[in-house]
Amino acid sequence: MKLKENVLIFSDLDGSALASTHEFSEFTKNVVKKVYDKNYYFIPVTARCTKDTFEQQSIYLELDKLGGIAAANNGTHIYDFKKNNWIRKEYISKDTLKQIFNITYGKIGKYKVHFIADDAYFVYGPGENSFYWSEIMKIDYKVIDSFEEIDKEINHITVVLEKEPSQESIELFYKNFAIISNELDIIKYTDRVYELAIKGIHKGSVVKEVLNYLGLDQSNTTTFGFGDSFNDFELAQEVDNFIAMENGLKELKEKASFITKTNDENGVANYIIENIL
Structure with missing residues (x-):
């Protein structure tokens, strides 16, 4: 696969980048570091709440040290650890x-x-x-x-x-x-x-928001998405390449450009190593 100058990887957590134990494997952590070493982005996009996403999951992946980006609540909150600022932060009236x-x-x-x-x-x-x-x-x-x-x-x-x-x-x-x-x-x-x-906020909207924030577009950026469940359909529609987990929904796998191994077999990290890095 020929990649463009910039690469953004958006990944669901539970059922995807996280094992069934709700933990990241050491292999996944190391692959995320390699992604940032290459000046690409690995961006968690999860339904998990704000506190957990930014104070726990992102820290486990060392996004705070790598200068990464993460999104919580399926996109209501997006944070840039490099600049220490909110890209989006919204609440219901x-x-x-x-x-x-x-x-x-x-x-x-x-x-x-x-x-x-x-x-x-x-x-x-x-x-x-x-x-x-x-x-x-x-x-x-x-x-x-x-x-x-x-x-x-x-x-x-x-x-x-x-x-x-x-x-x-x-x-x-x-x-x-x-x-x-x-x-x-x-x-x-x-x-x-x-x-x-x-209104208008979902995992797919995160892709648009981050591209705009970084000053990127489809002409100079290749986007990937990983997911397994119902709230990943919008993500699948917005990325260039959507990779479904083997343990994912049948309907989601039908929309995927590739099906990777299960979340307990480091499916996300393995795909990144074999096809992106």
């Missing part, structure tokens, strides 16, 4: 949060909602999966009973419908949430799980 709270509060079983801040989850009732991820990311987990208890800025929201929702329930969900459509996009993960994201 208080009015929209209040609307969502009023629609969903008291309806556990119909709607399970996670309001995600930079360093905390706010939930109506304890949930096994959300609590698990708060523990993995080492952030606060707060069960709330009123809107006023959401005392931090929120960057994105997940809504989980009832188990095996009917078509009628799905249609009602879209109808109920139409009032926030001016500010937020509804991104479908499954028939049950949805993300409410600031």
